[in-house]
Amino acid sequence: MLDGGEPGTVRPGGRTARVREAVLRAAEDALTEQGFTGLDLADIARRAGVGKTTVYRRWGTVTGLVTDLLEDMAEQSAPRTETGSLLGDLTANARLVQRTLTDPRQGPLFKALIAAATGDAKTAAALHRFYDIRVREWAPCVRQAVDRGEAPEGTDAHEVVRAVSAPLYYHLLISGGRLDEATADRAAEVAVTAARAGVYVRGGGKLRRV
Amino acid sequence: MLDGGEPGTVRPGGRTARVREAVLRAAEDALTEQGFTGLDLADIARRAGVGKTTVYRRWGTVTGLVTDLLEDMAEQSAPRTETGSLLGDLTANARLVQRTLTDPRQGPLFKALIAAATGDAKTAAALHRFYDIRVREWAPCVRQAVDRGEAPEGTDAHEVVRAVSAPLYYHLLISGGRLDEATADRAAEVAVTAARAGVYVRGGGKLRRV
Numbered sequence: 001m002l003d004g005g006e007p008g009t010v011r012p013g014g015r016t017a018r019v020r021e022a023v024l025r026a027a028e029d030a031l032t033e034q035g036f037t038g039l040d041l042a043d044i045a046r047r048a049g050v051g052k053t054t055v056y057r058r059w060g061t062v063t064g065l066v067t068d069l070l071e072d073m074a075e076q077s078a079p080r081t082e083t084g085s086l087l088g089d090l091t092a093n094a095r096l097v098q099r100t101l102t103d104p105r106q107g108p109l110f111k112a113l114i115a116a117a118t119g120d121a122k123t124a125a126a127l128h129r130f131y132d133i134r135v136r137e138w139a140p141c142v143r144q145a146v147d148r149g150e151a152p153e154g155t156d157a158h159e160v161v162r163a164v165s166a167p168l169y170y171h172l173l174i175s176g177g178r179l180d181e182a183t184a185d186r187a188a189e190v191a192v193t194a195a196r197a198g199v200y201v202r203g204g205g206k207l208r209r210v
Numbered sequence: 211m212l213d214g215g216e217p218g219t220v221r222p223g224g225r226t227a228r229v230r231e232a233v234l235r236a237a238e239d240a241l242t243e244q245g246f247t248g249l250d251l252a253d254i255a256r257r258a259g260v261g262k263t264t265v266y267r268r269w270g271t272v273t274g275l276v277t278d279l280l281e282d283m284a285e286q287s288a289p290r291t292e293t294g295s296l297l298g299d300l301t302a303n304a305r306l307v308q309r310t311l312t313d314p315r316q317g318p319l320f321k322a323l324i325a326a327a328t329g330d331a332k333t334a335a336a337l338h339r340f341y342d343i344r345v346r347e348w349a350p351c352v353r354q355a356v357d358r359g360e361a362p363e364g365t366d367a368h369e370v371v372r373a374v375s376a377p378l379y380y381h382l383l384i385s386g387g388r389l390d391e392a393t394a395d396r397a398a399e400v401a402v403t404a405a406r407a408g409v410y411v412r413g414g415g416k417l418r419r420v
Binding site: 035036037111112114115117118119124125127128131132135159162163165166167169170171173174175176177186189190191193194197199200 | 245246247321322324325327328329334335337338341342345369372373375376377379380381383384385386387396399400401403404407409410
């Protein structure tokens with residue numbers, strides 16, 4: 001039981017941080033195994049080896065806990081790949097997303113988090129923040145491409161990065177379509193082709209409409 | 211109570227069809243108002259004015275009912291717009307999707323259906339079928355564009371149509387980004403630019419990778 005923490009083993013952040021860590025990992029496990037529906041605070045407390053009242057007092061509801069998990073995930077950072085070309089960088093990004101979404105643990109976890117966000121405004125805000133941070137981490141590759149002359153000035157770097165992920169999430173959540181490396185590579189190619197053509201220039205509308 | 215159907219008012223399909231219609235519309239109402247979580251067969255039976263045992267006997271579970279709703283929605287058909295150009299056609303498609311997802315009733319309904327599909331394989335299969343039918347309805351606009359020489363032979367028409375929707379669903383479910391007409395128009399422009407460049411040619415990979 002983490003509730004009976006021994007003073008000698010206290011890690012940075014102390015008992016409160018250790019309880020949070022244990023409960024968030026237990027919440028991840030539960031979301032991965034059974035999805036958002038049927039998630040139960042008492043079950044998560046049991047998995048975490050933490051007293052039920054601690055969990056109820058701190059997080060209150062399942063959505064409160066899922067929101068905190070998203071805030072914790074937002075703080076984790078993964079370094080961005082730099083290849084020297086926009087296509088190389090965005091292909092690395094697309095393959096990272098594709099590997100995450102097809103991972104037997106991460107895939108179901110992200111599905112469950114997205115499902116949870118559809119039903120609760122605070123969870124949705126935490127989900128948006130999580131993705132916003134990920135997008136900000138990769139946006140410099142588009143700005144560097146603009147500096148290199150690979151894409152026009154005024155290109156909306158955030159929208160380009162989001163565009164790489166969009167078809168992968170669409171296959172995961174909507175179409176059930178294939179989510180392999182070729183799908184990832186095509187997602188990057190589509191975004192790069194459109195970025196080069198100036199479609200992501202802010203206030204755009206580069207193509208003539210009939 | 212629909213359960214007490216009067217013989218004189220029987221519409222085509224009879225009482226069974228009328229009960230199904232009432233229950234599916236009640237399920238839509240419940241999903242729209244409260245999302246997938248907390249959906250309750252007894253509440254839906256009450257909304258529909260149908261006996262609880264009828265609903266339990268016929269649909270068994272909430273996911274069974276949601277799956278049937280998706281199968282019913284798949285049978286509805288909306289005519290495709292034909293403008294004479296790929297950009298015109300796909301812009302019409304993107305705006306239709308954008309209007310649907312921002313509609314105060316349809317938006318929450320689709321979110322709830324997608325959330326339901328994350329947790330149940332049969333519901334997911336019904337969701338994929340629903341979208342597959344919608345994609346098939348619009349794919350001819352890409353094949354016509356190939357015939358007109360707007361996009362190369364071998365262009366994967368289904369993937370082009372899915373690509374138009376993907377950023378709109380990404381904003382709805384993942385990023386919380388703006389879902390206005392400009393977003394829709396850009397989604398169509400991206401897909402058209404990439405299609406013209408041959409990125410959607412099957413077995414593709416048109417751009418040189420570093």
